[in-house]
Amino acid sequence: MKEEEKMKQTIKMKKNIGYIDWIKGWINIISEMLFQRIASKHLHNPIPLPSLHNLTFIVTGSTSGIGLQTARQLAESGAHVIMAVRNTKAAHELIQKWQTESPSKGLPLNIEVMEIDLLSLESVARFADLYNARSGPLHALINNAGICSIGVPQKFSKDGHEVHMQVNHLAPALLSVLLLPSLIRxxxxxxxxxxxxxxxxxxxDPEDMSVVKGNRKYTSLVGYSSSKLAQVMFSGILQRILPEECGISVMCVSPGVVRTNVVRDLPKILQPAYALISYFFLSPQEGSRSSLFAATDPQVPEYCKSLKADECSTCAFISQDCRPSNPAKEAQNTETSRRVWEKTFELVGLPVVAVDNLVRGKEVKCSFGDQYR
Ligand SMILES: NC(=O)c1ccc[n+]([C@@H]2O[C@H](COP(=O)([O-])OP(=O)(O)OC[C@H]3O[C@@H](n4cnc5c(N)ncnc54)[C@H](OP(=O)(O)O)[C@@H]3O)[C@@H](O)[C@H]2O)c1
Structure with missing residues (x-):
């Protein structure tokens, strides 16, 4: 009850300063949109990658936009890439196209397709089971798939969670935790x-991650921005909790404002305005640079380690110009981050000791409603 009162007070306070944050957030996005090319003019496009032979990457949502470019460039640099997608047919067609266009001098790309639907926690768990059963290593998991259903009324997954929260935070969090054995390998x-x-x-609000209690008015932007903030908070704690010996670096990246299909649900009335301003947007290849940098640059693990050593810091955050930056002030709220961490485990049906158990090589049980694996 005390906790509930506290959260009500926080929400009330947040409502008061909310407008300032909201305006600041929009100023950030508009200035990013206008100046992102200038900020990233030191970067080549495509970003040069080292040879990635013998390294395995999973890229979720690699049939479109930023994920498509990320998967293709990793594979063209010799990596073993797993396209983790819900539309497997589209992924196979892309691979065929890339094989014929690839500059890798007739060598086949080492790329395969595995099915995952982030709107189903069961599908995420099945994916992780199948991958872990190979008993092979995983060098990077790129949680790229995401949705931004602007203007669409509130919707829920079959697991009962608001869809932005599920696709952009809960499902990737479950995937990251369940794949720890392969990441450790x-x-x-x-x-x-x-x-x-x-x-x-x-x-x-950790007690209302799906924005259903009526304390806040739901809009699709509230759904999207909350899911992305929850991901930063969760990632910060995950990095802190993982023992150093595991050798796993956790980070978030911002791709910039990028011309992709992410706002495919935009109301018709807004589409001409979107087409006009998209002139300022980065191409998907430019938008993939921060993901590729984070996945391959040799200095990134050191950066993550230095943040881990600093008690007050939050998750490592790399901006679209491939430079470290600071996530939201709210992400530094360690108390809320802790509660988001715990609530996330509850919502994805994992015990909160799952990370600890997996790191020690023990099994964890995942429950979705009455079902246990
Ligand atoms: N574009 C931007 O300006 C921008 C800015 C900031 C952050 N981002 C983030 O960048 C990431 C990539 O987005 P994008 O811009 O490249 O958008 P996109 O072109 O729409 O690509 C999104 C990908 O995610 C997949 N996906 C969506 N829902 C899924 C689900 N339930 N299960 C599995 N896969 C699913 C899509 O698959 P289908 O094709 O099958 O739907 C698609 O392959 C997202 O996390 C997004 O939030 C984008």
Missing amino acids: GSPSRIINVNSLAQSFGFV
Whole structure:
């Protein structure tokens, strides 16, 4: 009850300062949109990658936009890439196309397709089971798949969670935790979460992650920004909790404002305005640079380690110009982050000791409603 009162007070306070955060958040996004090319003019496009032979990467949502470019460039640099997608047919067609266009001098790309639907926690768990059963290493998990259903009324997954929260935070969090055994086998390894500047105006109530209690008015932007902030908070704690010996670096990246299909649900009336301003947007290849940098640059693990050593810091955050930056002030709220961490475990049906158990090589049980694996 005391906790509930406290949260009500926080929400009330947040409502008062909310407008300022909201305006600041939008100023951030608009200035990012206008100046992102200038900020990233030191970067080549495509970003040069080292040889990635013998390294395995999973890229979720690699049939479109930023994920498509990420998977393709990793594979063209010699990596073994797993396209983790819900539309497997589209992924196979892309691979065929890339094989014929690939500059790798007739060598086949080492790329395969595995099915995952982030709107189903069961599908996520099945994916992780199948991958872990190979008993092979995983060098980087790129949690790229995401949705931003602007203007769409509130919707829920069959697991009962608001869809942005499920696709952008809960499902990737479950995937990251369940794949820990493979990431440990691949150590040093990385978890890269494709996040967004929208986290800067997000607000997460750990007791109401799906925004159903009526304390806050739901809009699709509230759903999107909260899911991205929850991901930053969760990632910060995950990095802190993972023992150093595991050799896993956890980070979030911002791709910039990128011309992709992410706002495919945009109301018709807004589409001409979107087409006009998209002139300022980065191409998907430019938008993939921060993910590729985070996944391959040799200095990134050191950066993550230095943040882990600093008690006050939050999750490592790399911006679209491939430079470290600070996530939202709210993400530094350690008490809320802790509660988001615990609530996330509850909502994905994992015990909160799951990370500890997996790190020690023990099994964990995952429950979705009455079902146990
Ligand atoms: N574009 C931007 O300006 C921007 C800015 C900030 C952050 N981001 C983030 O960047 C990431 C990539 O987005 P994008 O811009 O490249 O958008 P996109 O072109 O729409 O690509 C999103 C990918 O996610 C997949 N996906 C969506 N729902 C899924 C589900 N339930 N299960 C499995 N896969 C699912 C999509 O698959 P289907 O094709 O099958 O739907 C698609 O492959 C997202 O996390 C997004 O939030 C984008």
